[in-house]
Amino acid sequence: ETGVTQTPRHLVMGMTNKKSLKCEQHLGHNAMYWYKQSAKKPLELMFVYNFKEQTENNSVPSRFSPECPNSSHLFLHLHTLQPEDSALYLCASSQDRRGLETQYFGPGTRLLVL
Amino acid sequence: DQQVKQNSPSLSVQEGRISILNCDYTNSMFDYFLWYKKYPAEGPTFLISISSIKDKNEDGRFTVFLNKSAKHLSLHIVPSQPGDSAVYFCAALAIQGAQKLVFGQGTRLTINP
Helix, strand or coil: CCCCCECCEEEEEECCCEEEEEEECCCCCCEEEEEEEEECCCCCCCCCCEEEEEEEEEECCCEEEEEEECCCCEEEECCCCCCCHHHEEEEEECCCCCCCCEECCCCCCCEEEC | CCEECCCCEEEEEECCCEEEEEEECCCCCCCCEEEEECCCCCCEEEEEEEECCCCCEECCCCEEEEHHHCEEEEEEEEECCHHHCCEEEEECCCCCCCCCHHHHHHEEEECCC
């Protein structure tokens, strides 16, 4: 049990749908991250939140919209996605933005866009 | 442009032997390197790290070697056990820079009994 949970674990959506991915951490961490892992590609950092403030957006298309209402929860809102957005979306947390070696990952949400 | 590369997508090793996973990087600003291990249906878990001021870091059966001149690092697992079967990701970051973890594509390690 890593202390980072993600729901749903699997999601299938059409290109016109709107859905949200949820991440929750029970570790008392202050930094949270969204990563994307496409098939045969490295993990790609998407967004970083530190103390509920977004500190990094790695040129992610606007059809992905993060939300961090508090330091324990992180959402990724999805709308009008494309089939190439199908991937494993991983959430992670760390004590703070500098604690990169101690990022704890959730199990991921496997997303399929039809 | 992929800054961290793991050129072997898969590796198969006999139980009890040594497993060697390799990673190459191109960005000379990277000064901290990490290995993560990932089982199916789970997120990656941190395994071991090394700072650029060292060339070796050991933790039990796991040793990471860093060759800065060659921009190469490797993870040695000895002796290999069936529970080591997983995908291993190499990652790097520049502590003085953006501190963004850059991951390799991963190597799937299979330990055969």
